[in-house]
Amino acid sequence: MCVLFASLFSLPTYIANSSSLSDFDKRYAQTFLCGLTLCTIIFARMVFKRRILPIIFGVFVLLATGCDGRNRSIIVPETFGLERTTSEGELLRGGITIANILLENRSDLSFSREETDGIAEQQIPVFALSSINLNLSDVMWVPKGCRCVYVHVRGLRRWLDKAQIADGYGDHFDERDAVALFLLHEMGHVIHEKPGALLEFEDANPSENMDKSNSKSEEDNADAFAEGVIKKALASKANDGATAKAVSQNVAVLATNIYAAIILSTTLDNIMCLSPRIYWDWGYTHPNLAYRLVRLANNLAPTETISTALNDFDKCRALSPEYFDALN
Numbered sequence: 001m002c003v004l005f006a007s008l009f010s011l012p013t014y015i016a017n018s019s020s021l022s023d024f025d026k027r028y029a030q031t032f033l034c035g036l037t038l039c040t041i042i043f044a045r046m047v048f049k050r051r052i053l054p055i056i057f058g059v060f061v062l063l064a065t066g067c068d069g070r071n072r073s074i075i076v077p078e079t080f081g082l083e084r085t086t087s088e089g090e091l092l093r094g095g096i097t098i099a100n101i102l103l104e105n106r107s108d109l110s111f112s113r114e115e116t117d118g119i120a121e122q123q124i125p126v127f128a129l130s131s132i133n134l135n136l137s138d139v140m141w142v143p144k145g146c147r148c149v150y151v152h153v154r155g156l157r158r159w160l161d162k163a164q165i166a167d168g169y170g171d172h173f174d175e176r177d178a179v180a181l182f183l184l185h186e187m188g189h190v191i192h193e194k195p196g197a198l199l200e201f202e203d204a205n206p207s208e209n210m211d212k213s214n215s216k217s218e219e220d221n222a223d224a225f226a227e228g229v230i231k232k233a234l235a236s237k238a239n240d241g242a243t244a245k246a247v248s249q250n251v252a253v254l255a256t257n258i259y260a261a262i263i264l265s266t267t268l269d270n271i272m273c274l275s276p277r278i279y280w281d282w283g284y285t286h287p288n289l290a291y292r293l294v295r296l297a298n299n300l301a302p303t304e305t306i307s308t309a310l311n312d313f314d315k316c317r318a319l320s321p322e323y324f325d326a327l328n
């Protein structure tokens with residue numbers, strides 16, 4: 001029994017540090033180990049016949065052997081039938097470099113462009129993916145249980161192009177700064193050990209609502225993480241301070257573009273908040289994207305347009321469904 005427990009405790013370290021196992025094999029080895037640990041606990045429960053003791057001991061063993069479900073492993077995209085690509089490499093490398101500069105005072109965290117080999121424990125790999133088995137609405141996300149970020153490069157390209165043009169009213173922003181912001185949002189998901197995506201999946205007919213959901217809270221937490229990193233860097237006089245300033249200014253342009261595109265594609269009724277259509281959330285997984293960006297921009301690099309937009313959002317989002325029902 002002692003030999004068995006000693007093996008259980010030392011195996012996770014052996015698996016994690018093994019150079020002969022691929023990350024794919026490591027993940028399966030870890031899953032197998034968790035299953036074996038669980039079987040041992042059930043066996044101990046049967047042998048000792050006491051109710052509480054084996055359960056407490058079991059939870060301890062599960063945590064000690066790394067079976068707590070945290071995002072500590074890297075799941076390669078091939079696991080999901082996805083394919084890596086080198087296109088948009090310059091944009092992604094630029095975004096990663098900027099995000100890593102902003103993370104300079106967080107020496108425990110950084111992104112890595114190169115896939116799985118040679119990634120340090122604290123690095124989060126960013127996988128660039130082709131369109132195989134993906135939709136254009138898949139842009140950037142953290143898969144469940146993965147300490148990694150997936151980017152569908154065509155989805156990202158389409159989203160950025162739309163944001164630049166903004167129905168003909170867009171101002172130019174540096175896309176690498178936008179990518180850096182998005183990556184930091186995804187890092188927020190990794191840090192909080194929750195899966196998540198940058199954007200809501202496109203829905204032709206989303207129902208506007210102000211309902212709370214766990215998923216919306218996770219998104220707010222991921223946004224707050226990204227904002228915290230940029231704000232900390234903004235206060236610095238070193239290289240990361242100048243980078244954070246540029247990122248903040250580009251976020252303000254991006255937010256203004258997204259807001260302009262929404263406002264200009266709607267009717268006067270909507271703008272005057274006689275309908276919740278553009279101000280409320282457009283589904284249940286994410287808070288309203290324009291609201292998220294406007295709020296972030298207002299905290300990082302406020303302008304008159306941004307603070308007026310934020311005011312409109314806050315006023316309209318505070319109104320009840322009954323208020324709108326009474327209007328109709």
Ligand SMILES: [Zn+2]
Pocket residue numbers: 185189196197198199218219222
């Ligand atoms: Zn997210």
